[in-house]
Amino acid sequence: MTTNDTPTVVLVHGAFADASSFARVIPELLADGLKVVAPAVPNRSLLGDSAYIASMVRQIPGPVVLVGHSYGGAVITVAGAEENVKALVYLAGYALEEGESLGELQGRFPASELASALVYTPFPLEGADGRGTDGRGTDGQGTDVSVEVDRFPAIFAADVDPALARVLAVSQRPLAAAAFGEAAPVAAWRSKPSWGLVSAADRTINPEVERFGYQRAGMTTVEVDSSHLVMLAHPEQVADLIRAAVRSVTN
Template sequence: MSTPTVVLVHGAFADASSFAKVIPELLADGIPVAAPAVPNRSLSGDAAYIASVVRQIDGPVVLVGHSYGGAVITVAGAEDNVRALVYLAGYALEEGESLGELQGRFPDSDLAAALVTRSFPVEGAEPGTDVSVDVAKFPAIFAHDVDPELAKVLAVSQRPLAAAAFAEPAAAAAWKTKPAWGVVSTADHTINPEVERFGYQRAGMQQVELDSSHLVMLSHPKAVADVIREAVRSAGS
């Protein structure tokens, strides 16, 4: 069997550059990698886009989702050639469950008080609402163990998430039929770590806990790459 391609799915308030330290680790091992840009417009639309990327890859795929990207791979992971899932400080939703419902079971993180909303145009419809993180609060909430100068860049280059995505139910739960791994960021101020643990335990995932901010793949790239390598080995066997 060919070496699985790792598809890295970024979350809200970030882009594919958040995997900049993990990608070289994987490429050095000869693992094919794709890191598409997620539209961050709706859970169903984002999952459909990632699923389209996956379908056009020849051979098996390991889907890796960070944060909101975890919700995206939960749905997109239903594609036939997806062999394994890896969640990084992510949402492992149940079928029919929304981000808001899962988060609502646990106390709010520091993120809740730091969100900023702005309107954006929607052709032929009422304006939508974008959600982002207050730039001044971003480093402490999202990236407290990342280089401070880099955290400032990430704060001003963040990609917002449409508010509608928070209430949209997941159309599938791929972890029910695919092996999955989950990384808990124990010092996460963006998602309550208990949200991560609950989702992973419910799914019966293999778990790793790292003393990390939300941006675990930037602060602990080698440890994250090791988890992805394990999923790749499993998917390729």
């Protein structure tokens, strides 16, 4: 039976995906008797997304282990500053430094295959009438970033079941381009124990970006020969890393 002392594992998905990307990990954690929450991240801005996840975390009684995949790593870097977050787990993710943006961290290293497969699509900003620039975009518009559908399986999910990869390709949750330029106001890994998983065969994020961020943070790090969607390709290894973080909270 769970109690308020039992950690809640909060799973934060990344760009071009949604919470279903944790579908093979969640049963593993539930079988351990853990409480699990897998929210839908708006993917509109780093600061806004982090504030949203932080607001959810504050309402959870007891300790939280915050897990972030890909862009979700940047989100937990900020949201993880909440008092009841006791451990962080990065899955093929961005571990930003305070004052650093996604674009700055990514720009330190050669681009991955993803860079040539991105699609940019305008969308209307809430509260903008489209008749003039309102300071948030051109003529009241923002820009969504997604991945070319035909290239998504190979770049994002090369070792995931091909039929599932095709579904994921057409059901992407885009990331607003504004998120790439926003600086992290805090780096929670500076004060919270952290674990990192490098997807060594990643074609979405250069694995060197992952390694650099984790090493800079002094994380306990493992490497898995996996595509970017390591949670679907290697759920047992992902669950094991989360369990290690959970044990650090409960021991």
